[in-house]
Amino acid sequence: MAEILTRQFGPLEYDPAAVIEFPAGLPGFEAQRKFVLIERPSVAPILFLESLDSPELCFPAVPISAIDPQYELAMTPEDARLLGSDRLENVVCLAILTAAPEGPLTANLLAPVVIDPQSRRAVQAVRMDKRYSHRHSVGQEPACS
């Protein structure tokens, strides 16, 4: 096991075999290549993509099926090449969540994070079409009390 000191979780042990590699990083974070996926039962279904390159960086995400069970994945040939996989039926799809204090709770369905569990490679696959929004509204905001 390896260990990293994260801002979100403090010291974190991880299995080097579980590291997920983004060959091109993510838009806006092109230099961030290595991540681990952190699952905590207490906050399910929310997951965290924790960067191993910048321990202060962590993206909250959720399986895309938790938002839209009918979601249809569409990847550009370039993203499919980066992922190195044609077996799209086996991939894991996550949506990155945004909960800015002053903004609504949204999920990026325009650009799902697509992970091949076999190769441990991943891309954030920005769609070519306008079928899904980068600010898809999630759930109901709690009413003020």
Added chain:
Amino acid sequence: MLVIRRRAGEAVLIGDGIEIEILECTHSQVKLGIRAPKQVTVLRKEIHLTGEQNRLAAGPLSAEGIERLLGGFRKV
């Protein structure tokens, strides 16, 4: 917004170093050829929007932030 009509094979220039040529038009798509200096970033707009959204989403999150996220997925 400046609107210009162009046909395949025609081009527009932006500033000194940027040329956008219409390579091909079909009923649903336009194929563009873009010549620009190396230091000019050319991106599909969706990728730029996702970059902005990623910067907004990037944690670490406070306990309240995680609580807000969870609120979106609680069954009522």
